[in-house]
Amino acid sequence: MMTDIQTKVLDDERVQEILQGLTQGKTRDELAEEFGHKNYKTLDMYMRRRDFEWDSDKGIYKLAMEKPETAMIDTSKAYRIIQLIEQQEEPNLQRIAQLMGFESYKALAAYMGAHHYSWSSEQNNYVKQVVVEEPSPQSAPKIPSEPSQATATILSQLTVNTEEEGLAEYFSLLKMLKNNELRLMNLLQPYGVGGQIPRYTIPGVAKTKTVQMIHSLDQMVTDFAKEKNMTQRDVFEVALIDFFKRYGYERQVEVLLK
Template identity: 45%
Template structure:
C-alpha cells in the first residue's frame, strides 16, 4: 500500500524559498543571502527553510526538499485525476490485471501502458505490485552524472590557447569568447531558472491572439494526444491555449519571431 506524503512534510515553494535558492544558485554564500534578505543570521534563515521542509545540502551548496535526503527513497503517489494517477489507483486494488487496466484506460495493451508510465517517471515495484514514482538519490545521481559528463565533454572540446602563438596577453586571448559570455549574461535569468534545485517549470505564458476562432483538425499519435489531455487537466489550461502557446513559441524559435511580434501587436 502506498501512503501519500503528508501535507505537513511537502516542500513549500513560496517566493522567499525560490529567492533564496536562486541567490545560492548564482554563487552567493549563505551569509551574504541571509544579510541581503534581512535575516539576523544564517541560523535564522536556516530555521525558516526547515519550517518549509527544506534542508541544507552541502554537496549541492543549496537547500533541497527534506524528503530527498541522500539515501532516502519515498513513493509519491498520484492522488489526482491524471491518467497516471488512475493507473496507480487501479493497480492498488486487489487482483488487479494489467491487461484489463490497459483496456479500461484506452491503451492498446499492457505494454503501451508500461511505456506511458515510464514517460511519466514511474517504475514498476514488484513488492507492491504497482507503479511508484521514485525521487531522491537515484534521480539525483543520474542527473549529476549527466551534468558531469557534459561538463567533461565541454572542457575537452574547449581550445587551449597556445603560448607559442604570439604570446598574446590574457585579455586578447579571451576576446574571442566575449560574444559567448555576453550571450550567457543576457540569458542569465533563464539559466538560473533551469539550475535552481527543486523549482517547478516556469509560468506558462498566456497570449491574446487577434482574429476569428476556427476549427483545425490535426492528426497526432495517441500517446502525444494523451499528454495534451493530461496537461490540460493537471495544469488547468485549455487545449486551445496549449496549442496557441506551443505554436507561438515554435515560430519564435524557428525564424518567425518578427511575424509573431507583428501578430501580437508588439511592433
C-alpha cells in the first residue's frame, strides 16, 4: 500500500521536477531561480513542507521519514529511475539511462537487476523482486526430495522476471515501431500497386523556376522521364512531394493536394 507521503510526492509535479533537475546536475540555486524562489533556502523550505530534507553528503532531497540505515544511495537512485519511467507514457530508457549517469540502457537494466528490480510488462516499469533468503545452517529445515508447490511457483516467477528483464530494453523500440507502423509501411513498400509511380494534380498557377544542377544528374532526369513516359515536370513534382513527406511536411502536403 502507498503511504500518504508517497502519494503526495507522486501528485506534486514541482517536487518531481526538482528531483529530476538534481539528477541532471543542476544546483539548488539554479533550480530556485528556475522556479521563481529567492534562493535555495526558500527551495529547501518548499521541500520541507512536503516532508523532504536535504542530504548534503549525497546532494539530494530525501523523504524525512527515511531512517539512515534504509536511506541508502542505491535505493534512492533506483527510486528516481522508477519515477522517471513513470512520468513518461512511452519511456525512453536510453535517455533515462543517460540522465542517471549510465553508459546505456543495458547498464541501467543491470544496475536495477543487481538491486532486485525486474521489468514488469504489465506495469511498464521496474518492480521489486521477491528475494528468497536462505536459512542459516542451524535453523535450516530438511529439504524434501521434491520441491513444494510454493517453491516451484517462486522459481517459475523468478525465471519469468529474468526473461522479461532481458526483453525490457526492446520495449520502447517496439512501441515506437508500432506507433509509426503506417509510415514504415509507406517507406518499405514501392510506390502504388505494382511499383507504379504516382501522379499528382496540384492546383494553382504554373511558374517557371530555373535550377542549376550537375550535367550527369540532369541527364539522369532526362533518361528517367523518357523511360517512364513522364514529363520532367512530373518527375520533379513527384520527387519534391516525396521529399516533403519524408522530412516533416506531411501535413503541408496534405493541404496542398486537397
